[in-house]
Amino acid sequence: MKKPIVVLGIGELGSVFARAFLKNNYPVYPITRETNINKLANTIDPELILVCTAEVDLQNALKSIPKQWKDRVAMMQNELLPRDWEVHNFTNPTVISVWFEKKKGMDSNVLISSPAYGKKAQILVDSLALIDIPARTLNTKNELLFELVLKNIYILTTNIAGLSIETGATVNDLRNNHLDLMRNVSSDILKLQSALTGKNFAEDELEKGMIHAFKGDLAHQCMGRSAPARLKRTLKLAKSFNLPVPTLKNIANQVF
Structure with missing residues (x-):
């Protein structure tokens, strides 16, 4: 048993x-x-x-x-x-x-x-x-840390970018029609992930991992119900580290 x-x-x-x-x-x-x-x-x-x-x-x-x-x-x-x-x-x-x-x-x-x-x-x-x-x-623990940061980049980038584009936008829309926005949001998120972990990560590898996840469900909607709360939580953490996150602040100004 x-x-x-x-x-x-x-x-x-x-x-x-x-x-x-x-x-x-x-x-x-x-x-x-x-x-x-x-x-x-x-x-x-x-x-x-x-x-x-x-x-x-x-x-x-x-x-x-x-x-x-x-x-x-x-x-x-x-x-x-x-x-x-x-x-x-x-x-x-x-x-x-x-x-x-x-x-x-x-x-x-x-x-x-x-x-x-x-x-x-x-x-x-x-x-x-x-x-x-x-x-x-x-x-290894390092592999786990990369995977956790990758998931955070995916979740936070899609949710927060979704707040500033059309309702119902998918991850495929984000990648194909709003690539600069996707990269600017993910860059801000990565700054915070690095501050929270005390580690540096390869931005191109994380983007490659995020696109791979997009392909798993191209029709996946960017903005979930918790997107506004995620943005507020992320901005609060960034402020605690005195991190400049201009794209996230611009989106917050649009939303709140």
């Missing part, structure tokens, strides 16, 4: 992972707002704890992880970087950069393969494969 897996946050993506784990013969324990997590920690010994909350709820979720579970935590949020988990004293957490969507009433939409790193990464990859979602393991 396999050890259970705890899924903290049973939203759309959490439900996908839960189904994948069940297919892989892992018992699944969901944690909702009603769950007494400390009581649960005293009754089960899980294989891993996958945190599936929204980005804005991540810090509170990570704070709630009981001490005895800190050596087997996995995360999958957008806008995720090492600084988000390093303050919580986890032991080698597992991280997956999710490149599939799940919206209410729709099946999962895969853009590209989702890379995962950490000691529980293979469980995520094997489980997702059972529900036809491609994922792969990474070999």
